[in-house]
Amino acid sequence: MSTAIDPELVARFKAALDRLNPDGGKIGLAVSGGPDSMAMLLLAQEAIPGQFEVATVDHGLRPEAKDECALVLTACEERGVPCEVLTVKVGEGNVQAKAREARYAALDRWGKRRRIRTLATAHHANDQMETILMRLNRGCGTSGLSAIRDRTYVSRWRALVRPLLSFSRGELGKVVESARIAVAHDPSNADTSFERIQIRSALSQIDCLDPKGFSVSAQHMEDADMLCEWAVNMWLSDNEKTEKGGLRHPVPIARYMHFPILETQFRLMGATPRGRDLAQLMDQLRKGKGGNVAGILVKVDKGDWVYRPEPPRRTG
Structure with a gap:
C-alpha cells in the first residue's frame, strides 16, 4: 500500500536503519498508535517492506488503550505487517518509570520469541530537545546531556535503536497526514503536572529553536562522553x-x-x-x-x- 510519503524522508529513514542495523536483520517496531510511531510504521513500509514486525503494548492503565492497540492492529493488517498486542502489568511507584520498565521487558520477550534482535522506538528530534533541556535544568554532566542515544540495549541480546532522532515532530506529522491514517492521542501529553509537558508547552512559544540542531549536539556530547568515560576508566584502573x-x-x-x-x-x-x-x-x-x-x-x-x-x- 503506497502512502505518497516524501521520498527524501523515506531515504533518510532507510539510511538511519542501515547505520543502526548494519546486518540488515528483521526489526521489531514498537508502535503505540500515536502519530510518531504510526509515522515510523509508514516509513518502514516504504523503506524496508517485509523486513519488520510490529508490537503494540497495552499497559492496562487507561480504558482507551485497547482501542489504541486495535488501531495499530488494523493499520498493520491493511499493510500485511505481522503485529502482536503485548499486555503488561505496571507495578506500583512512579507510574511512568514502571510502565517504561514493563514495556521494554515485554518487548524484549517478544523479540526473543520472534527471533528479532533489534527493536526500534519512535523517539524524534523534539523528544531529544526536551530531554536535553530537562537535563540541563537538573545540572547533568556529559553522560546525561548525551540524552536519548540512537542505539542502546534492552537486554544482552536485544538492541534498541531510534532511527527518527533526525526527524522533527512536524515532519512525522506530515507523514501521517499524507497517508490519511487514523492515530491515537495520549491524554497524558496534555498533563502539565509532568516536567516534559511543561517544557514542551514553553517550547511551543519559541520559534527560533531547531530540534534537529539539538539532536546533532546530543551526538557530539555522546562522543565527548565516550572520550571522558575512557579517560575515567583508565584513571580508575590505576588508582x-x-x-x-x-x-x-x-x-x-x-x-x-x-x-x-x-x-x-x-x-x-x-x-x-x-x-x-x-x-x-x-x-x-x-x-x-x-x-x-x-x-x-x-x-x-x-x-x-x-x-x-x-x-x-x-x-x-
Whole structure:
C-alpha cells in the first residue's frame, strides 16, 4: 500500500536503519498508535517492506488503550505487517518509570520469541530537545546531556535503536497526514503536572529553536562522553581499590576529573542521582566532608574518596 510519503524522508529513514542495523536483520517496531510511531510504521513500509514486525503494548492503565492497540492492529493488517498486542502489568511507584520498565521487558520477550534482535522506538528530534533541556535544568554532566542515544540495549541480546532522532515532530506529522491514517492521542501529553509537558508547552512559544540542531549536539556530547568515560576508566584502573563492599581511590589532582569520576562510580554502583545532587556532593568532598546521595555514602578518608552502599534500615 503506497502512502505518497516524501521520498527524501523515506531515504533518510532507510539510511538511519542501515547505520543502526548494519546486518540488515528483521526489526521489531514498537508502535503505540500515536502519530510518531504510526509515522515510523509508514516509513518502514516504504523503506524496508517485509523486513519488520510490529508490537503494540497495552499497559492496562487507561480504558482507551485497547482501542489504541486495535488501531495499530488494523493499520498493520491493511499493510500485511505481522503485529502482536503485548499486555503488561505496571507495578506500583512512579507510574511512568514502571510502565517504561514493563514495556521494554515485554518487548524484549517478544523479540526473543520472534527471533528479532533489534527493536526500534519512535523517539524524534523534539523528544531529544526536551530531554536535553530537562537535563540541563537538573545540572547533568556529559553522560546525561548525551540524552536519548540512537542505539542502546534492552537486554544482552536485544538492541534498541531510534532511527527518527533526525526527524522533527512536524515532519512525522506530515507523514501521517499524507497517508490519511487514523492515530491515537495520549491524554497524558496534555498533563502539565509532568516536567516534559511543561517544557514542551514553553517550547511551543519559541520559534527560533531547531530540534534537529539539538539532536546533532546530543551526538557530539555522546562522543565527548565516550572520550571522558575512557579517560575515567583508565584513571580508575590505576588508582581504584575495592574494600569492605565499597570502593576507594585518591582524590583526583585534576579538578575537571571530579564530576565525571563521581558520575561513573555511582553508575557502577547502580545509582543514578541527579546532576545537581552530584555537584553538591562534589563540593562537600572538596571541603573534606561527605554525604549520602541516591543510597550511596561517600566520605573523605586519609586523602581518599570512599564509596559504600547505605546500610539497610532497621525495622521493628
